[in-house]
Amino acid sequence: xxxxxxxxxxxxxxxxxxxxxxxxxxxxxxxxxxxxxxxxxxxxxxxxxxxxxxxxxxxxxxxxxxxxxxxxxxxxxxxxxxxxxxxxxxxxxxxxxxxxxxxxxxxxxxxxxxxxxxxxxxxxxxxxxxxxxxxxxxxxxxxxxxxxxxxxxxxxxxxxxxxxxxxxxxxxxxxxxxxxxxxxxxxxxxxxxxxxxxxxxxxxxxxxxxxxxxxxxxxxxxxxxxxxxxxxxxxxxxxxxxxxxxxxxxxxxxxxxxxxxxxxxxxxxxxxxxxxxxxxxxxxxxxxxxxxxxxxxxxxxxxxxxxxxxxxxxxxxxxxxxxxxxxxxxxxxxxxxxxxxxxxxxxxxxxxxxxxxxxxxxxxxxxxxxxxxxxxxxxxxxxxxxxxxxxxxxxxxxxx
Amino acid sequence: xxxxxxxxxxxxxxxxxxxxxxxxxxxxxxxxxxxxxxxxxxxxxxxxxxxxxxxxxxxxxxxxxxxxxxxxxxxxxxxxxxxxxxxxxxxxxxxxxxxxxxxxxxxxxxxxxxxxxxxxxxxxxxxxxxxxxxxxxxxxxxxxxxxxxxxxxxxxxxxxxxxxxxxxxxxxxxxxxxx
Numbered sequence: 071x072x073x074x075x076x077x078x079x080x081x082x083x084x085x086x087x088x089x090x091x092x093x094x095x096x097x098x099x100x101x102x103x104x105x106x107x108x109x110x111x112x113x114x115x116x117x118x119x120x121x122x123x124x125x126x127x128x129x130x131x132x133x134x135x136x137x138x139x140x141x142x143x144x145x146x147x148x149x150x151x152x153x154x155x156x157x158x159x160x161x162x163x164x165x166x167x168x169x170x171x172x173x174x175x176x177x178x179x180x181x182x183x184x185x186x187x188x189x190x191x192x193x194x195x196x197x198x199x200x201x202x203x204x205x206x207x208x209x210x211x212x213x214x215x216x217x218x219x220x221x222x223x224x225x226x227x228x229x230x231x232x233x234x235x236x237x238x239x240x241x242x243x244x245x246x247x248x249x250x251x252x253x254x255x256x257x258x259x260x261x262x263x264x265x266x267x268x269x270x271x272x273x274x275x276x277x278x279x280x281x282x283x284x285x286x287x288x289x290x291x292x293x294x295x296x297x298x299x300x301x302x303x304x305x306x307x308x309x310x311x312x313x314x315x316x317x318x319x320x321x322x323x324x325x326x327x328x329x330x331x332x333x334x335x336x337x338x339x340x341x342x343x344x345x346x347x348x349x350x351x352x353x354x355x356x357x358x359x360x361x362x363x364x365x366x367x368x369x370x371x372x373x374x375x376x377x378x379x380x381x382x383x384x385x386x387x388x389x390x391x392x393x394x395x396x397x398x399x400x401x402x403x404x405x406x407x408x409x410x411x412x413x414x415x416x417x418x419x420x421x422x423x424x425x426x427x428x429x430x431x432x433x434x435x436x437x438x439x440x441x442x443x444x445x446x447x448x449x450x451x452x453x454x455x456x457x458x459x460x461x462x463x464x465x466x467x468x469x470x
Numbered sequence: 471x472x473x474x475x476x477x478x479x480x481x482x483x484x485x486x487x488x489x490x491x492x493x494x495x496x497x498x499x500x501x502x503x504x505x506x507x508x509x510x511x512x513x514x515x516x517x518x519x520x521x522x523x524x525x526x527x528x529x530x531x532x533x534x535x536x537x538x539x540x541x542x543x544x545x546x547x548x549x550x551x552x553x554x555x556x557x558x559x560x561x562x563x564x565x566x567x568x569x570x571x572x573x574x575x576x577x578x579x580x581x582x583x584x585x586x587x588x589x590x591x592x593x594x595x596x597x598x599x600x601x602x603x604x605x606x607x608x609x610x611x612x613x614x615x616x617x618x619x620x621x622x623x624x625x626x627x628x629x630x631x632x633x634x635x636x637x638x639x640x641x642x643x644x645x646x647x648x649x
Contacts, residue, residue, distance in 0.1 A: 121603040126619075129612055133619055164496065291525050291550065293577035305550070312553050401495045404528070404546060404555070417544070419532050432528040432546075440580045469603055 080450075082110050089451075093122045097200045097455045100465030102439065104458075108451060116446035116454070118439050123469040131429040135395035136162060136236060139426065144230045146431060147467040149189040152181045153409035155234035158429075160315055161405035161416040162236045165398045168370060173361035174238035175316045179354045180251070181224070181231060182316075182407075183347040187258075188217040189410035190340050190347075194265065197337075197459035201278055206268060213261050216254050223247060236396055237371045238364030248355055255348055262344060270341070279334040283445045283457035286331050293444070294437040297412020298343070299461065302328045302335035309408035321353050333460035340462075370396055394424045404432075411435050411462055433467035474499045474554050477521035485510050500557040508560050509569045515547055515556065516574055523547035523556055526571070529581035531589045533615040539564055541589045541614075545571070567592035588613035 091104040098104070101122035107114045127146060131139045143158050144151040156178060163170060170178075195210030218228040225231040225241050233241045269275045285293075290300040300307050308325040310318040326342030328335035364371040372391055373384040400422035406415040412434030419428040438461040446454055478501060482489055488511050491502035503511045515523040528546040533539075545558040562568055570593035571578045582593045583602040590611035593599055601608060610617055621634050 124603040126612060129619060292575055294525060294527055403496050403498060415528060417528065417530060428532045430530045436580065437577050440577055
């Protein structure tokens, strides 16, 4: 607001123009539609309109078994597929009282942090691209390709590993996975330093990002913002510290916070989180020990293939698990994980049958898009792009 | 009131008979209130510094078909300092409306619009209750339990058209195939 009215000599005629930043737009980070009312270049009001990516996943999950839900939900926040799978698997595991074996926990942490890194790299690349810094985009995506190669090696799919099962994982790590991950971790800090040197003290980057879309802690409380948004406002709220899962309480990492609450602060928080992820993956690789990767309970996890030739019970378990699936006890719980965007929560209502009665995904980007209607007022239209980029919304999560 | 139990006791002493039911499952406390006491209960729980459940982390609904078809609206409250969480639920029947909590939390605006869109729950005092995710002219509320998952009739050969799920639910006169 101050930038628009004080520093720049803008022509304000008082004539209001309605501009539709339509759902199909390269800078809206997905199919987000913004109805802007502008006076010259200053935004008078902004109304975000969502629903263009609504696929009815929550309704669909009510008709599927617990195994069939995994491929649906990991495409919600399509950049943090592992976080989505972990949230759902953790919810069911907690409801059933299943303890995941240690090796599976460590591998899950590695995959989660790799996906956080990949998501932040994509965010940085696309945000810079929107400010016409396309070389940053290329550097980020080149690093991201290495992470996606690691995922592909692990499970066959680049973005959606779909290797989570209730009780553990379905694939173990291949022979050279650890070396290749360590190689990536050795090379990544150089790329991070490049990006840092290119952007953090860059005059154009600072001028475009500082002071834009300030969201303070009170607005975060009113609008339920979490993740880098609330951490940039000074509140050190990180699910990995507050409600630890997968043994995060035993890892050493800091929660980066800033105080300014503007787009630049959110950028700094995400850059620090990238470094934090590298350290977490290194710590996790140290802890990898041989062991089972899925729980040994035949009512929950499929028996190993070689048992099917020898044991009738194994065949029956396999049949029941594939056709019907697991049956958690009746009840409702809420389980949250820290995705790259914030608190990703799963509210699972089970009626004791083999299908979830209701699966509600509390998406982190939903309030972040909602807060735009408040925070875009008074900005210039060129700041609108920066503001949306700094919130890092993923419309698949918002619309479900 | 450092624990959830203390906050619940505080609520029960401050407003008599406001809590219809309280259950605890897997470390999560759920309070059922009547819709007339909803705003009082949430305003009390939100009050700072005690009990201090200042953040409404999630606002959603679960639909039940029973003798009476009703929706359970779930408010998931979060304490930003002690990180305790508390669930407040209220049951609302099909034609009933709930008071809106946008006066307490501005961000509840879109959550209530989504509830209206998906479950058909109306909120009194809401600044603009329109559909959020579905197209504006859509009829019906998809996440209701009596709303079918898909409506497209499958096109078979020789002019055979099986019934669509909504016709089956409505109990239209039968034909040879039950799909």
